[in-house]
Amino acid sequence: MLGILRSAAGTWVAKGLLVLLVLSFLVWGVSGQLISGLAGHDSVITAGGTKVSINEYRLAYDRQLAVMSQQFGQRLSHEQAKALGVDNQVLAQLVSGAVLDEQARKLGLGLSKDRLAELTREDPAFKGPGGQFDRRTFEYMLQQIGMRPEDYLKNRAQVAVRQQIVEAVSDGLKAPDTFFKAVALYRGEDRTIDYLTLPKALVEPIAAPSDSVLSAYFEANKKTYAAPEYRKFSYVRLEPVDIMDTTAVTDSQVSDDYNKNKARYTTPELRTVEQLVFKTPDAAKAALDSLKAGATFDKLVTAEGKTPADTLLGTLAKDKIADKAVADAAFSLNANEVSQVVQGAFGPVLLRVTEIKPEVVKPLAEVSDQIRKDLALGEASRILLDVRDNYDDTRAAGSSLAEAAAKLKLKVVTMDAIDRSGLRPDASIVKDLPQSPELIKAVFDAEPNTENDALTTADNGFVFYEVASITPARDRTLDEVRQKVVADWTAAEISKRLAAKAD
Known part of the structure; x- marks a missing residue:
C-alpha cells in the first residue's frame, strides 16, 4: 500500500529530474538537518515555503526502519539502521518530496476531494473479498502501520500532485541511443569456453572411512549436523x-441475486460482420443496385480493390461495435444477408453478417x-x-x-x-x-x-x-547422523581426489 507513496520518483528519468529540481531549489534554500542536531528548530527540511516537521521525519524514519527490519527478519537497532544509512535514505526521500511539494505550491496544483476519494477507493489494499472498497479494512490496515486516516489522505494527495509534475516534465523523454547500444552489446555478447568433465569413475570406488577418520571429519563439521531449535x-x-x-443462504436469496446479476451469467449474441466502405453515397447505391441485379458481395469487395481481411470487422457483440449506426444495422440482418446503404462514421457502407452465435444464458441450476x-x-x-x-x-x-x-x-x-x-x-x-x-x-x-x-x-x-x-538447539552425536556423515565425507573425498587429478 505505502509503495505507491514513493512511486512518483521510481524511474531513472524522474530521478534525474528530481536531482535537477533539488539543485535549482538550492539557489533559494533547501535546508536539512538530522534529528541529532535539531535543537531550536521546528523542521527537518525547508524548501522555500514548504517545511517537513520533526514529527514527519520521525514517522517516515520509523516506517522505513520497520520495512527494513521485515526484510532482515529481525528488529534493527538505531545503531544498525545508522550503519545502513537509513537516516540519510529517509532524509533524501523527504527532500525530494519537499522540493516537488514546493513546486506544486508555486504552480497552484492541487487535488479535488472527489479525485482523492476515487484514488483511495481504487487502492487494492483497502478492498474487501468482494473486490470493493471496505472502510473497516481501510481503518484496520492503517492501524497496522501506525498511520492515521488523515495522514494517509494527506500523503496520497501529495503523491498525486507530485506525479503531475514528474509526468509533465518527463513525458516524451527517452534514454539516449548510446545507452541502448551499450545494453544491446552487453546482452548480445557471446563467449565460447572449453571445458573437460572429470567423471567420478576416475577415483571410485572410495573405501569406507575408518572410525577415527569419520570421527575427525564429524568433529570438524559438527555444527553442520547440529539439531536446530x-x-x-x-x-x-x-x-x-x-x-x-x-x-x-435461502433459495430466495440465490434467485434474487441471479436475477439481479443475470448479465454476469449471460454470453451476449455475437455476429461476424463484414463492412465495405465506399467513397460516396452514389457509389454505395450503385453497388447495392448491382447486388439486386445478381452481383455478389465478394465481387463488390474485389471490385473495390479490397480483400476479405480488409472488410472483416470481427465477431463482436453489439455493444462492442463503436459505430452505433453500423451496430444497429448489423444486428437487424439475417445470416448471409447484405444491408441497405448505412451512413457509417467513415462514410457510406454495406454490411454483411456471415455468422450468428445466439445469446447464451447459464440457467440458475x-x-x-x-x-x-x-x-x-x-x-x-x-x-x-x-x-x-x-x-x-x-x-x-x-x-x-x-x-x-x-x-x-x-x-x-x-x-x-x-x-x-x-x-x-x-x-x-x-x-x-x-x-x-x-x-x-x-x-x-x-x-x-x-x-x-x-x-x-x-x-x-x-x-x-x-x-x-x-x-533448544543441540549438537547431535555421531551415531545419530552417521549415515549422512559417511555420505558427506565420501562426496568430499571424491571432490578432493578429482581436484588432485585436475591439477
Whole structure:
C-alpha cells in the first residue's frame, strides 16, 4: 500500500529530474538537518515555503526502519539502521518530496476531494473479498502501520500532485541511443569456453572411512549436523471462508441475486460482420443496385480493390461495435444477408453478417452453488471483524486459544515441532501454513504460553497463534547422523581426489 507513496520518483528519468529540481531549489534554500542536531528548530527540511516537521521525519524514519527490519527478519537497532544509512535514505526521500511539494505550491496544483476519494477507493489494499472498497479494512490496515486516516489522505494527495509534475516534465523523454547500444552489446555478447568433465569413475570406488577418520571429519563439521531449535505451537485461522455458512443462504436469496446479476451469467449474441466502405453515397447505391441485379458481395469487395481481411470487422457483440449506426444495422440482418446503404462514421457502407452465435444464458441450476457460496462469503466478510472482537473478548475473559476457537467454531491446528526454516525433525517441509514466513518468524519471536497479537492474512483475515513449548538447539552425536556423515565425507573425498587429478 505505502509503495505507491514513493512511486512518483521510481524511474531513472524522474530521478534525474528530481536531482535537477533539488539543485535549482538550492539557489533559494533547501535546508536539512538530522534529528541529532535539531535543537531550536521546528523542521527537518525547508524548501522555500514548504517545511517537513520533526514529527514527519520521525514517522517516515520509523516506517522505513520497520520495512527494513521485515526484510532482515529481525528488529534493527538505531545503531544498525545508522550503519545502513537509513537516516540519510529517509532524509533524501523527504527532500525530494519537499522540493516537488514546493513546486506544486508555486504552480497552484492541487487535488479535488472527489479525485482523492476515487484514488483511495481504487487502492487494492483497502478492498474487501468482494473486490470493493471496505472502510473497516481501510481503518484496520492503517492501524497496522501506525498511520492515521488523515495522514494517509494527506500523503496520497501529495503523491498525486507530485506525479503531475514528474509526468509533465518527463513525458516524451527517452534514454539516449548510446545507452541502448551499450545494453544491446552487453546482452548480445557471446563467449565460447572449453571445458573437460572429470567423471567420478576416475577415483571410485572410495573405501569406507575408518572410525577415527569419520570421527575427525564429524568433529570438524559438527555444527553442520547440529539439531536446530524446534517449537511446538497451535494456530487458529479466521478468514471469511472459515466462518461462512452456506446453509444460512435461502433459495430466495440465490434467485434474487441471479436475477439481479443475470448479465454476469449471460454470453451476449455475437455476429461476424463484414463492412465495405465506399467513397460516396452514389457509389454505395450503385453497388447495392448491382447486388439486386445478381452481383455478389465478394465481387463488390474485389471490385473495390479490397480483400476479405480488409472488410472483416470481427465477431463482436453489439455493444462492442463503436459505430452505433453500423451496430444497429448489423444486428437487424439475417445470416448471409447484405444491408441497405448505412451512413457509417467513415462514410457510406454495406454490411454483411456471415455468422450468428445466439445469446447464451447459464440457467440458475448451473450457477446456484457458486451464488450461494459468494453470498455466504460476502456475509462472512461483513461480520469478520465482529467475530475477531468476540475472539478477543473471549481471550480477555481468561479462555485459552483452544477454548476461544471452540466457542466460535474455529479449527485449531497444532504443529508438534518446526524449525525456523519450516522443517520438521525428519526434514520434511511443513506445508499449508497460513502466512507461512510471517507466522514462523512470529512463532520464534514469541514466548511460550503467551497470547500474541494476531497476524493479518492476504485475504484480510487473521491468524491467532500460541507457542506451547521449546526444544533448544543441540549438537547431535555421531551415531545419530552417521549415515549422512559417511555420505558427506565420501562426496568430499571424491571432490578432493578429482581436484588432485585436475591439477
